[in-house]
Amino acid sequence: MTVELKSNDFVALADIALRNPDLQRAVGAGTRGGYHKRAQAMYAHSAEHGEFLRQQAAEAKRRALRKLPDLLELAERNLQANGWGVAWAEDAAQANQQLVAIARRHGVETVTKSKSMLSEELGVNHALEAAGLHVIETDLGEYIIQLNKETPSHIVAPVMHKTKAEIRDIFVRELGMPPTDDAEAMVAFARKMLRQDFLSADMGVSGGNFIIAETGSLGLVMNEGNGRLCTTSPRVHVALVGIEKLVETVEDYTALTQVLPRSATGQSLTVYTNILNGPARDEEADGPEHCYVIFVDNGRSQVYATDYAEALACIRCGACQNACPVYRSTGGHAYGWVYGGPIGAVLTPLLVGLENAKPLPHASSLCGSCKQVCPVDIDLPRMLLDLRHEQAQAGAAADGWALGMKFWAIGMTSPRRYALGGRAARAGQALLGDYLPAPLGNWTDYRDFPKFAPKPFRQLWQERAAAKRRGQP
Ligand code: SF4
Structure with missing residues (x-):
C-alpha cells in the first residue's frame, strides 16, 4: 500500500488516535517497553560506557556525512568490484523504474521483501504490483500490515498500533487461521504461510542499514530470519538504499x-x-546469482545542502519515537506520512516540503x-x-498562534501589563476552572490546566521586602 501524504491533517488524525482505546493501549505499552529496554541495554555497563558508544557512533556518521560525495564514489567502485550492479535513482519514480527493469531483465514473477522504510517512502509494493509482480512482505509486522x-x-x-487480539482477527479473516490467542501459535502459523513464498521467490528486495564504502558491502541488521531468506534464497537480490546510509569503514559499521x-x-x-558482499562466488554452493544496490536520493541531497543535514545521520532506530510524549499518545499514523515521531516531524517537512507538513514542527513539547x-x-x-522559525519568517504560522504571540509580546514588554495579565488569568481560572474555552479547549480536552499560585512571585517578593523593612524575619 502506498503511503498517502496527509501530514497537514496531523491534528485531526491525532484526535482520532487519542479516541482509540486499543491504539492507546498498544502504543503506550510498546513505546514504554522500548524506552525502558533501551535505557537498560545502553547503560548496562555504566553511564560512561553508554555515552562513549553514542559518541563513537555519532562521530562515525558525522564523518561519513562530511565525506559523503567521495564515499559514494568509493562505495560504487568497491560494490562493483564485488559483483554488485549499482544504479542511481533521483526520485521514487526512477527507483521504481530501476527495480521493475531489473525484475524484467531476470524474468521475475514473485518478489519477497524484507523490512525497509525507504521502500515505504518510494511506494515500491504498489509499483511492483502495477508491473504485474506478486509481492510478499516477509517481516512479521510488515506482513500483518x-x-x-x-x-x-x-x-x-511497524504494527505497534495493533493489539494481539486485533492481529489474531486479521489472521483469522485473511489467512483462515484457526482462532487462538497464543502468540507463538500465531507466529508459527504465519511462518508456515510464508515458507512457500520464500521457496518460490525469484527476487528478494531489502533495504540497507549501512553501505560500507571501503569494502563495497551491504550491512543489514535484523531480528527475523526473513531477511536472510530474502537476500540469499532468490536468484536476484536488490537492496534499496538511501544515499545517506554510507559508513566509511568496517570499524564504523561495528560502532553503529x-x-x-x-x-x-x-x-x-x-x-x-x-x-x-555480492552474488555467490563460483566456489559457493548457494546464494543469489545477481545482486544490485539502488542508491536513492529522493530529496536527500537537498537536505544535505542545508543546516538540517544532521538529520541524515539517522539510523532509523525508533528510540526517539519511543521517548516522545506526543508519539506515545498519537502513534505514527497521525503524522500522515512514512516517518512518525520526532524524526518524522523533522524529516517529513524536509522531504515533502514544509507547506505539506505544516503542523509537524509543532507536534512536539520540546x-x-x-x-x-x-x-x-x-x-x-x-x-x-528552526522549522518553526522558517514558518514564522515566511508568515506561515497559524493565525491564532501569530495573534497569541502578539498578545504575549505586549504583556511581556511591560511590568504593569504583565501584572494585569496575571490578575486577569487568575480571575479567569476562578471562573472557568481547569478547562479553557474553544479554541484553547483543544489543549484542556486532554489535560488539566495547571493551577496558578494564589499569589504571584512579584507579590510574594514585595511582601517579603516589606516584612524585612519592618524588621520581621
Ligand atoms: S530514529 Fe530517532 S533516535 Fe533513532 S537515530 Fe533516528 S533520530 Fe536518532
Missing part, C-alpha cells in the same frame, strides 16, 4: 551496530548482523527526550525550532 492494507506506524515495530540494536530493541546485538536517547546525538529539538 500488508494483509490489513495498512502502512507501518513505527520505524522498528553497537548502538542500533540497543536503541531499537534493547539488545546488545541483533539476532542477524550481516555483511553481504522536552528534549528525543535528543537524549538518539544514538547518533541528532539535535532534533533544534531542528524543530
